Amino acid sequence: MIPETFEYSKASTVNEALQMMKDYGDEAKILAGGHSLIPMMKLRFASPSHLIDINGIKGLAYIKEEDSYLKIGALTREAELEHSKLIQNSYPIFKDVTKLIADPQVRNMGTIGGNLAHGDAANDHPAVMIAIRAEIEITGLKGNRIVPIDEFFFGFYMTAIQEGELLTEIRIPTPHPRTGSAYHKIERKVGDYATAGVAVQISLDENGICRYAGIGLTNVNTKPMRATRSEELLLGQEINQALIDQAAQLASEDCNPSSDLRGSEDFKRYLVGVLVKRMINKSIERIK
């Protein structure tokens, strides 16, 4: 169907967008790629009275390495991430995840900022950000602040972004040189949300001891979830198959999937276990 009536404004700078958000209050929503928002508005699950279009803001889309961080502008389209040589070579987990987000047309519009700001545990980037311990830059009229990923997701569609604030940048700390990462999700068909998805990043030192473990889970909890017990199990250990199996078992127990059209709770728990194993193994394989 079509959305309910709303007013529309286009911002040309971040400050203009912030001022518009202040003027229009909590009935205003930001329009970036719009491929989470507009489908909801068409089904009338969302009816903001005002849309603030930020697609014209220059300087919010970039991928660069700076100050020991990979910095990605919030307005960077998924397709840009997918085709970025920098990302393909140095951050293999991004190559995995962007390929699995929706489909090529949606990726031409969807932005990484929007994907995270939507606060949906079914989206793919949140688990990846958890695994790589990203930091989120949020900008308001009073200035900007950095929020670590573990403090960013609060619940269903709820993030640390307050009224009148805009997610402007995602920064990823440059990983240890001996690091591998991987993401995969099981889906019913191409372009679907995850039945279950797992993101992993592992760093090993020269003696093969695990110095970093990040494991994020997609769509098996009300908010994007860290498999904390699994990570703690691996840290400081020499990783072997028995340990990986245990880590998989813990993640399977700790998540909270709901039974739905994509699968039963038991099935999703099982998938989490399988994917944790596979992604840990793949991450380790990718360590150069």
Add this chain to the structure above:
Amino acid sequence: MKKEINVKVNGTEHKIMVEPRELLVHLIRENLNLTGTHIGCDTTSCGACTILLDGKSVKSCTILAVQADGKEVSTVEGLATAEGLHPLQEGFHLNHGLHCGFCTPGMLMRSVELLKNNPHPTEEEIRWGISGNLCRCTGYNNIVKSIQYAAAKMRGEQTPSTEPEFV
């Protein structure tokens, strides 16, 4: 409150008054009478509404008309030229790449960007490349063949045989 937008469609400039909530697909189909672009689902899944917006393939059912202000839109009606059919149209024609044709404009427009970014795609790359376009009739194999045919023609190479395979 209606807004005036300026949008270039298949090379022609248009100035149109639209409500903010009007979808781009409705602008194309209703305001401009270009009904080659189809609406196939309500969930941004099927891709029948795929057009090019400033050269990028997008699902026009999930974009507001106001978002096309100042931009160029290409629809299936703009593919053929005075010289004849676009290689992709020729490919779909000769390789039986359609039955009912409902998904076809979306497939064609998506393939335009696919081949622009990757003039020599493997079969797997084509299948991933059209993963945002659903077809209920063909089973996709002839769509893939059609795109391979067009890609070869656009590279100036010998096109593969259009004879059906008997297995």
